[in-house]
Amino acid sequence: MIKAVIVEDEAHARLTLKSKLEAFCPEIQLLGMADTPGEGQKLIQELKPELVFLDIAMPGESGFDLLRRLDNLNFEIIFVTGFDNFAIDAINFCAIGYILKPIQNSLLIKAVHNATERIRERRDNDRNKALIRNLEQPGSSSNRIGIPTEEGLEFVPTSDIIRCEGQNRLTILFLSGGQTLVSSYNIGEFVRLLEPYGFFQVHRSHLINHNRILRYNRDGQVTMEDQSQVPVSKRRKGDFLQRLTRL
Template identity: 40%
Template sequence: MLKTIIVEDEEKASLNLKNILHEYCENVEVVDMQEGVASGIASIKKHKPDLVFLDVKMRGETGFDLLEQIDDINFEIIFTTAHNEYALKAFKFSAIHYLLKPIDIEQLVDAVQRVKEIKNHKFNKVRFDMAIENLKDQKNTFRKIALPTVDGLIFIQIEDIIRCESEDNYTYFILQNETRVLVSKTIKHYEELLVEHNFFRVHQSHLINLNHITKYHKGEGGYATMADGSSVPVSRRKKIAFLNTLSSL
C-alpha cells in the first residue's frame, strides 16, 4: 500500500484526485491533503509518505519551494500541473513524473504503477535540484539530462552525447568516453527533447549530435562519420533536410 499525501491549493481538485485514486488505484491510501508549502512539509514529516502528489503552482508558492526545504526526499513525487511547455520540458530532462490537469485516469494509473516499480530513492534530490535549476534557466539551455536505466538514473552532460541508437523500445546513448548506456525509453522521446540542442534524426534508428559529426559521405542517402569513428546511415527521406541543416551550421 502506497501511503500518499496530496498537496494542492484547490480543495475541489484535491477531492477529485482522492476519489479517482480510491476508485482506480487500489494500492494507494491517501492519508492527508494539504493546501500549501508549510502545511505540506509538516504533513510529510508527520506521515512519512511513500508518494506525494504535488501541485506545481499554489497561491504565491510552488511545489519546488516545498522540495527545497526538505533535505531527504525519500519518497516519490508526481507533479500535477496545468499545461506549461517549459515546465514539462524541465520535468522530462530530469526524468520526473508529472500529470497534466485535468487529470487523465489512464495516465494517472500508469504514473502510479511506474512509481510502485521504483525501489531506490537515492537520486531523488539530484533529480529535483536539476529540475529546479532548469526551471530557473529561462534561456532553454538545459545542460544535463537524466537517463533511466535498469540500475537507476544516470546524469550526463548533453554535450557528451555523440549519438543515440534505437533498439525496439529502448535507446542506446553513445558517449564521448566510449560508454554505451541503455535507456528504457524510445528514441522518439529523446528526439523531441534534444532537437533544440543540435541533434538530428538522420534515420529511423539513429539520432546524432551534429557537434560530433566529422564527415558526410555522399551516396543514395549517404552516411555520417562521427567523432567516435562510427558510421551512421542517413535515410533517403532525411537526406535533403539533413544537408540543409548541415549547411546552416
C-alpha cells in the first residue's frame, strides 16, 4: 500500500479524486485530505505520506508555496489542476505526474502507476542501504531495522525503540516520541533481531531496550522512559538483574 494525502481547496474536487482513487487505484491508502496549503503542510509533516496529490491554484497560496516551505520533499507529487499553463513549473519541481481537471480515469491510473514504481524503487534502495549499514556496524544503535506493517516496511533506528509487546501473534513497538507501530512479526522474531542491540526479553510477551530503562521497581516491574510499567517474569529475573549490574 502507498500512503497518500490530498491537498485541494475545492470540496467537490477532493471527493471526486478520493472516489476515483478508491475505484481505480486500490494500492493507494488515503491518510487524509486538506483544503488549504497551511493544513496541507501540517498533514504532510504529521502523516509523512509517500505520495501527495496537490492542487496548484488555491486561494491565498499556491501548491508551490507549500512545497517551498517544506524542509524535505521526500515524497512523490502528482499535481492536479485546471490550468495547463502551470506545466513548466510542475516539470521544474520534478513532478511524477500532472493531471488536468476534470480528471480522466486513464491519466490518473497512469500517473499513480508511475508514482508507485518510483516509491517502490526508493523502498528497495532504503532497504539495501540499511542492510549495508548494518553489516558495516553490527550491533550499533544507529542501525535501522525493517519492520513489516500494514502500510509497508518501516525502517526504524534501533535506538528509537523503547520496548516491544507481543499481542496475538503480532508485536506492538513503542517508539520514542510516543509513536507506535504494529508489526506482523511475532515477539520471538524481534527478540532475535534486537538482542544484539542491547534488548532483553524480561517476559514472554515483553522485550525492552536496556538504554531506555528508568528504574527497576521492588514489585518486579521495570519503568521505561515512556513511563510504561513492564513486568519481569520470575524465570528471567536473575539474568535480568545480572545484566543491570553490568550496564
